[in-house]
Amino acid sequence: MPARSISTGIRPLGGTxxxxxxxxxxxxxxxxxxLAAAVIVSHSSVIGNLGPEPEAGGEHLGTWAVLGFFAVxxxxxxxxxLNGQSQWSFYTARFLRIYPGFLVCLLAVAFVFxxxxxxxxxxxxxxxxxxxxYLARNFLLYPPFISQTNIGTTVPNVPVPGIWNGSLWTLFxxxxxxxAVGTVCYIKNEKLRAGFIGAGFFTASAVSTAKLEGWxxxxxxxxxxxxxxxxxxxxxxxxxxxxxxxxxxxxxxxxLLMLSIFTxxxxxxxxxxxxxxxxxxxxxxxxxxxxxxxxxxxxxYIYGVPVQNxxxxxxxxxxxxxxxxxxxxxxxxxxxxxxxxxxxxxxxxKSRLRNNPFKSYVATGSK
Numbered sequence: 001m002p003a004r005s006i007s008t009g010i011r012p013l014g015g016t017x018x019x020x021x022x023x024x025x026x027x028x029x030x031x032x033x034x035l036a037a038a039v040i041v042s043h044s045s046v047i048g049n050l051g052p053e054p055e056a057g058g059e060h061l062g063t064w065a066v067l068g069f070f071a072v073x074x075x076x077x078x079x080x081x082l083n084g085q086s087q088w089s090f091y092t093a094r095f096l097r098i099y100p101g102f103l104v105c106l107l108a109v110a111f112v113f114x115x116x117x118x119x120x121x122x123x124x125x126x127x128x129x130x131x132x133x134y135l136a137r138n139f140l141l142y143p144p145f146i147s148q149t150n151i152g153t154t155v156p157n158v159p160v161p162g163i164w165n166g167s168l169w170t171l172f173x174x175x176x177x178x179x180a181v182g183t184v185c186y187i188k189n190e191k192l193r194a195g196f197i198g199a200g201f202f203t204a205s206a207v208s209t210a211k212l213e214g215w216x217x218x219x220x221x222x223x224x225x226x227x228x229x230x231x232x233x234x235x236x237x238x239x240x241x242x243x244x245x246x247x248x249x250x251x252x253x254x255x256l257l258m259l260s261i262f263t264x265x266x267x268x269x270x271x272x273x274x275x276x277x278x279x280x281x282x283x284x285x286x287x288x289x290x291x292x293x294x295x296x297x298x299x300x301y302i303y304g305v306p307v308q309n310x311x312x313x314x315x316x317x318x319x320x321x322x323x324x325x326x327x328x329x330x331x332x333x334x335x336x337x338x339x340x341x342x343x344x345x346x347x348x349x350k351s352r353l354r355n356n357p358f359k360s361y362v363a364t365g366s367k
Contacts, residue, residue, distance in 0.1 A: 074234020126152025
């Protein structure tokens with residue numbers, strides 16, 4: 001009787017990334033869930049006042065996770081834009097994926113978490129106007145410079161004072177990247193299109209380099225630059241996915257990533273190799289079933305900090321490990337509720353909104 005081979009479910013790292021990556025069967029949802037959990041782990045140290053955040057290469061663990069999010073988005077969003085769907089369908093799909101969940105999260109913080117903070121021990125106060133102002137100033141995806149971080153003084157005592165949901169700031173910039181790639185993909189010439197994306201990558205990397213060398217002061221733009229570089233890296237990776245040989249690309253990327261860690265230059269060197277490694281892992285790891293029906297990564301990301309603030313206000317003496325476990329354990333059900341009752345129903349509207357109603361109206365009215 002011939003010996004049976006034991007399969008681990010892990011696909012071999014062979015061929016090109018284009019041939020290896022299956023858009024319908026991959027482990028990217030599992031990886032994104034892990035990244036969202038990493039953000040909670042990273043924030044636990046600082047919000048829980050339990051020591052410095054885990055760090056490597058000059059960047060916190062949470063920053064590494066967000067870089068991974070942006071790299072994956074760059075690849076998938078560019079692929080989505082270039083798959084033949086209309087501009088209307090592209091932007092509608094992006095809006096329905098991000099905004100409904102975001103808006104409900106804003107409402108939850110304003111009208112559930114803020115009052116709850118008083119019940120568990122916050123010494124602050126707030127009014128209905130404070131909650132309404134929180135909604136009004138943040139509803140455009142937590143825009144920089146005008147966003148409102150607190151609701152009255154309901155989070156005055158946590159180690160990061162006055163910030164109810166510090167994770168939301170990245171959403172404005174991610175949506176901006178969506179708009180940028182949607183615009184650049186109007187260009188039909190592949191080389192020219194890739195050239196524009198490459199220019200974005202190198203510009204963002206130059207900003208990160210200037211900040212790292214002390215040539216420019218820290219600002220919101222230096223904070224965003226590595227994320228933009230990661231998004232552009234993912235977009236470039238898709239453009240050249242049919243020419244990227246996975247095995248040597250991963251080997252080179254691991255070496256470059258280690259170099260960025262040892263030299264503490266991750267903000268400059270990490271975005272591209274991180275994109276390669278994550279997309280390769282997403283293609284070969286056998287975790288396709290995780291998140292296949294319920295993608296909880298977005299909900300974990302947007303509800304993690306409010307949950308952690310409540311825990312710190314009500315139970316400030318929790319040790320690190322229980323604090324992390326409680327943060328994850330309380331956030332996951334909220335993420336499931338968000339996906340089940342907000343995100344999934346919103347995504348179900350994509351088929352109904354596939355055609356631009358304004359275009360149809362203009363066409364009908366012009367007859």
